[in-house]
Amino acid sequence: MPTSADLLTRPPKGATELIAASVAREWAEAQREWDFTGDTLDDGDPEFPDACGFCGERNIRTAHQVQNRLNGHTRWLGSECIKRYLILGGVETLEDSQRLFQRQLKRAATRRALGDIGLRLLSEEYPPWEDLAALPRLLCRYYDVRSLVPILHDHWSDILGLVLGAPPDAFFAGDVERVRAAILEPRTLMPPGFKPPRQPRGLGSWGSQRRRHTRVTTTVSATTSQRGADRERESDPDH
Numbered sequence: 001m002p003t004s005a006d007l008l009t010r011p012p013k014g015a016t017e018l019i020a021a022s023v024a025r026e027w028a029e030a031q032r033e034w035d036f037t038g039d040t041l042d043d044g045d046p047e048f049p050d051a052c053g054f055c056g057e058r059n060i061r062t063a064h065q066v067q068n069r070l071n072g073h074t075r076w077l078g079s080e081c082i083k084r085y086l087i088l089g090g091v092e093t094l095e096d097s098q099r100l101f102q103r104q105l106k107r108a109a110t111r112r113a114l115g116d117i118g119l120r121l122l123s124e125e126y127p128p129w130e131d132l133a134a135l136p137r138l139l140c141r142y143y144d145v146r147s148l149v150p151i152l153h154d155h156w157s158d159i160l161g162l163v164l165g166a167p168p169d170a171f172f173a174g175d176v177e178r179v180r181a182a183i184l185e186p187r188t189l190m191p192p193g194f195k196p197p198r199q200p201r202g203l204g205s206w207g208s209q210r211r212r213h214t215r216v217t218t219t220v221s222a223t224t225s226q227r228g229a230d231r232e233r234e235s236d237p238d239h
C-alpha cells in the first residue's frame with residue numbers, strides 16, 4: 001500500500017492522461033488542479049462512461065465528474081481514484097481531500113434530492129406529502145442548520161434557486177410562490193380534507209421532529225394534547 005507521501009510525489013499508473021489534461025506537467029502539481037463538480041452518474045445512465053477516466057477500471061458503479069480549475073477540462077472518475085490520487089481544491093493533504101470529497105458528495109446528493117422534489121412540486125397538482133415533509137429537512141442539511149427560520153430571510157432567493165434548480169428569476173412567479181408555500185405552508189398544497197400522517201414540522205426543526213417520533217406509541221388523546229404543547233413550544237423563540 002503506497003503511503004500518502006508516495007502518492008504526492010510519484011505519478012500513479014494511469015496518471016499520464018490526467019497530467020496531459022492538466023496545466024502543470026508534474027504530477028505533484030497536476031493532481032492539485034482538479035475539483036469535484038458535484039455531478040455524479042450511476043451505471044445505467046445513458047451518459048455513463050465506459051470506465052474510470054483515470055485508471056481505466058470498467059467495473060465502477062458510479063462516476064464523478066472532476067474539472068480542472070485552470071483550463072476547464074473535465075473527466076469522469078471512479079470515487080476510489082478521486083480519493084486516492086487527487087487533492088481537491090482548498091486543502092493540503094490527501095486525507096483532508098478525502099474528507100472534503102465525502103462532504104461534497106453528501107452535499108451534491110442533497111442538492112439532487114432537492115431538485116427532484118422541486119420538479120415534482122412544479123409538475124404535480126398535489127405533490128407527495130413525503131416530499132413536503134422532506135423539503136425543510138433537506139434544506140437544513142444542505143445549509144447545515146437545525147432550523148430554517150434564522151436563514152429564511154437572508155437566503156430566501158438561494159433556497160428558491162436550489163429547489164427550483166435554477167435562479168428564481170428564471171421561473172414564473174407562480175413557481176416561486178409554490179415553493180414558498182411548500183416550505184412555509186405545506187398543507188395549502190394538499191387536496192381538500194387531506195390529513196397529514198404527522199404534524200407538519202416547524203420549518204425543519206430536527207429536535208422536535210425526533211421528540212414527536214418517540215411519542216407515536218402514546219394514546220391518541222395524549223398525543224393530540226402533546227402536539228398542541230409542541231406547537232406552542234415551537235413558536236416560543238427562547239425554547
Ligand SMILES: [Zn+2]
Nearest residue numbers: 052055078081
Ligand atoms: Zn479509477
